[in-house]
Amino acid sequence: MAGLGADVMRLWxxxxxxxxxxxxxxxxxxxxPSRARHIADAGAxxxxxxxxxxxxxxxxxxxxxxxxxxxxxxxxxxxxxxxxLNDLLQSTNPKLDGMLxxxxxxxxxxxxxxxxxxxxxxxxxxxxxxxxxxxxxLELERVDTFVSWWAGSASFRGCAAxxxxxxxxxxxxxxxxxxxxxxxQMCFGSRLDDARFLEALQRLLQLTPLTDLATAHREAPAFAxxxxxxxxxxxxxxxxxxxxxxxxxxxRAALAALHKDHPRxxxxxxxxxxxxxxxxxxxxxxx
Amino acid sequence: MLERVAMHQTRLRVPxxxxxxxxxxxxxxxxxxxxSLERLVAFLSLYTSERSLGxxxxxxxxxxxxxxxxxREVVLSFPAQNSESLDLLAxxxxxxxxxxxxxxxxxxxxxxxxxAPFGFDAAEVIAADAxxxxxxxxxxxxxxxxxxxxxxxxxxxxxxxxxxxxxRDPGPLWVLAEEGLGPAWIQYLIRSRVGARVGLAEWxxxxxxxxxxxxxxxxxVPELPARMLPLARTTPGLTVFRSVAPGAAVELGWRHxxxxxxxxxFSGEGLVLFRGHGLDALxxxxxxxxxxxESFARVSFGAxxxxxxxxxxxxxxxxxxxxxxxxxxxxxxxxxxxxxFIAPGDLPVLRKVLYGLGPSTLRxxxxxxxxxxxxxxxxxxxxxxxxxxxxxxxxxxxxVAAGFEPVPTIAPDVLFRALGAPPESTIxxxxxxxxxxxxxxxxxxxxxxxxxxxxxAPVDPAEIAPALDAEVPVVEFEPLGLRPMAGVSxxxxxx
Numbered sequence: 001m002a003g004l005g006a007d008v009m010r011l012w013x014x015x016x017x018x019x020x021x022x023x024x025x026x027x028x029x030x031x032x033p034s035r036a037r038h039i040a041d042a043g044a045x046x047x048x049x050x051x052x053x054x055x056x057x058x059x060x061x062x063x064x065x066x067x068x069x070x071x072x073x074x075x076x077x078x079x080x081x082x083x084x085l086n087d088l089l090q091s092t093n094p095k096l097d098g099m100l101x102x103x104x105x106x107x108x109x110x111x112x113x114x115x116x117x118x119x120x121x122x123x124x125x126x127x128x129x130x131x132x133x134x135x136x137x138l139e140l141e142r143v144d145t146f147v148s149w150w151a152g153s154a155s156f157r158g159c160a161a162x163x164x165x166x167x168x169x170x171x172x173x174x175x176x177x178x179x180x181x182x183x184x185q186m187c188f189g190s191r192l193d194d195a196r197f198l199e200a201l202q203r204l205l206q207l208t209p210l211t212d213l214a215t216a217h218r219e220a221p222a223f224a225x226x227x228x229x230x231x232x233x234x235x236x237x238x239x240x241x242x243x244x245x246x247x248x249x250x251x252r253a254a255l256a257a258l259h260k261d262h263p264r265x266x267x268x269x270x271x272x273x274x275x276x277x278x279x280x281x282x283x284x285x286x287x
Numbered sequence: 288m289l290e291r292v293a294m295h296q297t298r299l300r301v302p303x304x305x306x307x308x309x310x311x312x313x314x315x316x317x318x319x320x321x322x323s324l325e326r327l328v329a330f331l332s333l334y335t336s337e338r339s340l341g342x343x344x345x346x347x348x349x350x351x352x353x354x355x356x357x358x359r360e361v362v363l364s365f366p367a368q369n370s371e372s373l374d375l376l377a378x379x380x381x382x383x384x385x386x387x388x389x390x391x392x393x394x395x396x397x398x399x400x401x402x403a404p405f406g407f408d409a410a411e412v413i414a415a416d417a418x419x420x421x422x423x424x425x426x427x428x429x430x431x432x433x434x435x436x437x438x439x440x441x442x443x444x445x446x447x448x449x450x451x452x453x454x455r456d457p458g459p460l461w462v463l464a465e466e467g468l469g470p471a472w473i474q475y476l477i478r479s480r481v482g483a484r485v486g487l488a489e490w491x492x493x494x495x496x497x498x499x500x501x502x503x504x505x506x507x508v509p510e511l512p513a514r515m516l517p518l519a520r521t522t523p524g525l526t527v528f529r530s531v532a533p534g535a536a537v538e539l540g541w542r543h544x545x546x547x548x549x550x551x552x553f554s555g556e557g558l559v560l561f562r563g564h565g566l567d568a569l570x571x572x573x574x575x576x577x578x579x580x581e582s583f584a585r586v587s588f589g590a591x592x593x594x595x596x597x598x599x600x601x602x603x604x605x606x607x608x609x610x611x612x613x614x615x616x617x618x619x620x621x622x623x624x625x626x627x628f629i630a631p632g633d634l635p636v637l638r639k640v641l642y643g644l645g646p647s648t649l650r651x652x653x654x655x656x657x658x659x660x661x662x663x664x665x666x667x668x669x670x671x672x673x674x675x676x677x678x679x680x681x682x683x684x685x686x687v688a689a690g691f692e693p694v695p696t697i698a699p700d701v702l703f704r705a706l707g708a709p710p711e712s713t714i715x716x717x718x719x720x721x722x723x724x725x726x727x728x729x730x731x732x733x734x735x736x737x738x739x740x741x742x743x744a745p746v747d748p749a750e751i752a753p754a755l756d757a758e759v760p761v762v763e764f765e766p767l768g769l770r771p772m773a774g775v776s777x778x779x780x781x782x
Contacts, residue, residue, distance in 0.1 A: 023756030024763050032775035045524065059758070066535075069496040093764045096771055104770050142762040158764040237496045 006034070008043045008152070015089075016043075016082050017101050020054050020061070027089045030096075030107050033114040036087075040079035050075065058132035065131070065210065065244045072129040077118045081134065081207055084114040088200055089140075092186040094157050096234035104212060108200060115203050120228035124237050127228075131245075138205075140183040148175045157181075157189070165270070184220045195263040213244040217253030221267065223259050228237050228271045233277055243280050289401040289424045290410050297407045301422070303391025307370055311399055312406030314390040317367040317376060319358060319422060321385040326435075327361045328445065329545055330383035335549035338375070342368075344552060349438060352419060352430035358432060362419065373398055388421055396422045435597035439552045442545060443568050447561050450542035454516070457529045461536045462506040463488075463560060463569075465524040468609040469504030472525065473583045476506070479515060485583075505558075505575060506668035520750075530562050538563040559724065585682045612705065617692040621677060624689050625651050626664040628715055629675035634661060637674045642670065655713075655735050661713060662686075662725050663733070678715060684727075687716040 008027045018025035019214045030038065048055075051073065057070045060102050074082075090096060091108040121127045145156045149172045153218035154165065166174055181188075204219035205212045209228040218222040232238035258278050265274050292299070292312050298314065301307075301657045307313045307387050329351070340347065343365045347400050367389055368372050377387035377398050389406070390393035401404040401546050403423075409422040417429035440589065462483075490501040509521065511527075519527050520539060531671035531767050534553035537543050541563035553559050560569040629637055641649075643668070650665040663672065665684075677689035682699035685706075693702060693716060704712055712724045 018760045022760050025762050027758045027762065029767060030772055030775045031770075054355075089762055090764075093767065095764065095767050107772070107775070136760060140760050159764050183378055240496050240498075245402065 001239050004038055004042050006113075006209065007031075007039050007089045008258055011039060011079075011082060012043065012046065012085060012223050015086050016079075017131075018083070019082070019136060020057050022136070025089075029085045030087050030090045030110075031114075032087070032110050033117060036080055036083035037117070037211050040076045043079035043082075044076045046074075047069075048139050058129075061135040062128050062132040062249060065214075065241050066128060068128060071132045072125050074129070075126075075206075077121075077135055078130060080114060080118045081204060083203060084111050085137070086116060087111040088197075088204065089186070090232065091197070092142075092157070092190050092192060097184060097191055103106075105196075106192060108192060108196060112200055112203070115200060115207065118207050120207065120226075120231065121209065124235065124241070125231075126243070126245070127208075127210050127232055127238070131209035131214070133234070134205075134208045134211045137208075137211060138183050138218060142181045142186055144179045144181055146177045146179070147244060149173060155189075176179055182222070184218070187270075210241060213242050214248050216246060216257045216284075217250040218257075222260070223257040225265055225270070227275065230265070230273070233273045234270070239273070239277065240277065242277055243284075247284050251281055255281050255285050288410055288427050289407040289422055292405040292574060294405060296405070296408075300412055301390065301394045301396050302412070304389070304396065304408065304543050309370060311370040311533070312389065312396065312408065312677070313367055313373070314395070315367060316347055316389070316391060316395075317365050317373050317398070318388040318395050318419070318421075319363040319376065319380045320385065320388065321363070321380075322360055324361060324436075326383050326385060326440075327348075327363070327441075330379060331545045331550070333382055334376070334379045335546035339549040339551075341549070341551050344438070344550065347438065349436040349441070351433040352616060353433045353435060354430055360430070361436070362404075362430070362609050370399070370771065379474055386423060387419075388423075393418065394420045397424055397564070407610075413696050425551060430693070442547070442550060442552065443544075443559065443570070446542050446565060447541035447543050447563050449540065449563070451779045452539055452540055453529055453537070454520070454540050455640065457511075457516075457539055458486050459530045460506075460508045460511050460539070461528040461530060461560065462511075462519060462528045463528065464504040466502045466504065468522070468524040470583075472506065473502065473580050476580050477583065477585070479512070481508065481511065481515070483580045484577040485580050486577035487569055488575045490569065493620055500605050505577070507577065525560065535559045535561070537561040549721075554607060554645065558682050564699040579710075592735070596719045612697075612702065613694050614688065614691040615694045617690055619692070621689045623679050625667075625679045625680040626662060626678035626686050627672060627675040628678055628688070628717060631658075631660040633659055633675050635674070637661070637663075638737075640672050640674055641733075648672075649734045649737075650732070653730040654733045655721070655731070656736075657725060662713065662730070664713070664730060676717065683709075684712065685716070688718055689720055691716075739780070 005178045007028065011031075012027050012201065014026045055071065055073070059069065062068050062071050087107055088111050090113060091104045093104075094190065097106065121130055142158045144158070145161045146155070147154050149165075154161070166176065180252070184198065184201065187194050198221040202224065205215070205221070206224075206226035206228055209226065209232045212223065212229055213232075229242070233242045241277050246258075255278065257273070258281065262274065262278065265271050292306075294310060296310075297306060304312055304314050319330065321330055322454055331340075346366050350362050350364070350365045351359050353359055358468065365376075371390065373387065377400070380387045386396040390399045391398060394409075394412065396407045396409055399403065407422070407424070409427075412418055413427065413429070415429045418432040421428050421430065462472070469487075473485060485507075485524060486505050488505045489504050490503075492498070502572070510629050516527070516539075527539040528538045529539050531543065532551070533548040533555040535543075535547045535556055536558065537547070537549040538561060541561070543561055547553070557573050558571045560571075644652075650666065653664045655662045655664075660675070664677075678686035679689045681693075682703060683688055685699055685703050687693060697705070701715070706722055706724075711727045713727055713730065715723045715725065
């Protein structure tokens with residue numbers, strides 16, 4: 001465990017902090033469920049002085065949904081979720097797979113294990129705290145560079161093309177193009193199973209119900225009611241927060257997503273609460 | 288430690304003490320020492336049950352003091368007007384198990400009682416730095432000031448006590464109705480022909496998760512029939528309060544421990560509603576705008592089937608009956624004053640008055656200049672300036688000098704038509720100048736018209752990066768080395 005402190009700081013500065021503040025997000029080497037647990041335990045004790053600016057931005061993320069001036073510090077489950085995000089991003093790293101080896105699929109399965117070790121939030125404070133950290137999860141982008149020359153082409157996902165590839169541009173007729181790939185499309189073009197990647201992303205989102213509801217208008221992975229989001233809307237303050245989250249981005253698209261998933265909860269004890277949320281959102285969206 | 292003062296004794300040892308006209312020892316201040324806050328409440332309750340605190344409340348000071356033994360007691364200090372008034376306070380204080388003293392700044396001796404009709408003097412004055420040195424026949428004690436007690440806050444914290452007798456003949460009432468119940472109660476009052484005034488009061492949200500403020504309808508009912516009282520008291524969502532003092536009301540069936548009528552500490556502009564059942568008092572710093580409930584009455588029109596058309600005659604058959612319009616002095620008070628006509632000679636006065644006008648007046652007022660003078664028009668009657676001839680608005684576009692009435696008393700619309708002015712004009716009727724018409728286009732905002740060109744100097748602004756500017760998180764992969772999955776899982780590494 002000699003390097004545990006270094007790993008915590010690497011995960012903090014490479015993933016956690018940029019996830020909240022923005023800027024360059026550099027995932028560390030794959031972590032795995034076992035080491036993720038140790039890192040999460042150590043990360044939860046991270047000094048408050050290290051978190052000042054991140055905490056200020058987390059409060060800013062939470063304020064549109066509730067008038068809070070303080071958000072709880074990241075706890076062990078949140079650190080586990082960040083470790084899972086690190087591994088999820090690394091599973092799309094093309095350098096992970098060798099010529100004869102395919103490690104990305106296995107890393108994705110290990111990531112599912114890390115996500116499975118995190119339980120649903122138990123209190124409204126925890127819900128707000130998780131949302132404050134993961135509100136920008138689907139805003140993550142990756143810059144992909146495509147280089148072509150007279151005899152071939154190469155793509156570089158999430159890293160810059162080497163200088164030698166760009167040398168003698170005129171003579172070799174080198175052309176470059178950069179694309180920005182969103183979080184939900186990062187698996188495309190890799191050896192990963194797209195459906196499995198999106199399932200992992202959906203399960204990660206479901207662990208932070210407010211983020212899940214606030215991005216319900218997304219195209220993929222499709223919104224689905226989960227234990228966390230259903231538990232949230234059963235409480236009065238949770239119902240208010242959920243309604244605000246659904247209205248925060250695209251209320252009409254969010255309403256369509258809720259209608260699409262409604263048959264799954266029809267006839268269950270949760271249906272009245274879900275119906276209430278849908279009716280309120282429909283009134284707001286003018287339908 | 289204390290000595291009785293004898294008749295005609297003139298010299299006293301304690302500084303600040305004197306002898307009044309009756310020979311009684313009296314300082315400039317009186318002081319009541321009480322053992323606890325409960326005793327203070329008992330004292331206030333006893334005193335206000337028969338007398339008013341109105342004379343004292345302006346200079347009354349209530350403090351918690353600490354003795355050398357670290358015991359905390361309560362001290363009331365007030366100006367001692369004469370020995371008779373202090374006698375009354377001393378009697379009430381004795382009833383509340385308190386002690387009464389008199390003195391000036393720091394040293395206070397026990398006030399007179401039956402054993403010493405001319406009061407007491409201390410045999411020896413103690414040299415101490417304490418805030419209060421109290422000499423009593425049974426003790427001598429020094430006290431240090433700990434904190435002040437605000438009488439208003441103390442009264443707000445006291446919970447009313449159950450007292451069914453207050454429900455009989457309650458007098459003027461305040462009724463607080465939850466937002467959804469207000470309209471139904473209004474219609475009920477109208478149907479029952481009960482005169483009342485209604486306003487919508489607002490309080491801040493009950494919790495941080497509520498978006499809207501708490502709104503309740505507030506009714507002032509001068510006389511509620513006894514038959515309606517049980518319904519008002521038993522309907523959930525309605526709370527009936529008995530007006531007990533200006534700016535204070537207590538829920539019907541409950542009584543405040545202190546007679547609030549004798550404690551004029553609440554402002555008459557606001558309202559404090561003391562609720563029973565252990566609930567906190569509701570405070571309104573200012574009463575909401577209130578109107579008669581009759582204004583909400585449903586209006587219905589008749590079918591009009593019984594109209595009988597009259598036979599219209601040609602006006603030429605009636606002969607000439609037109610008369611000129613005159614302005615006659617009116618006995619009515621100035622009301623609806625919405626403007627001023629300022630003669631050219633008064634414009635320098637207006638320039639001086641403008642410096643004293645409030646921001647809303649300056650923003651909303653409009654002015655038009657003409658050779659005959661200036662017309663100043665305000666949005667609200669309260670915004671008028673004390674310059675020129677006050678103008679009353681008869682209808683939009685027609686002003687008449689305040690204190691005058693156009694005769695014959697025709698409708699303002701007819702008057703406007705009779706003047707023959709174009710619709711986009713503002714007519715001013717003055718007693719000595721006749722009618723003056725200002726084109727509406729000449730009316731400009733007062734704040735645009737009054738400011739002269741100002742000298743200014745440009746400065747170079749320094750750009751400040753937005754403090755909370757958030758970039759998009761962009762994923763960048765770093766080299767993973769030869770064994771990227773080392774330490775993750777042996778099984779995974781083998782693959």
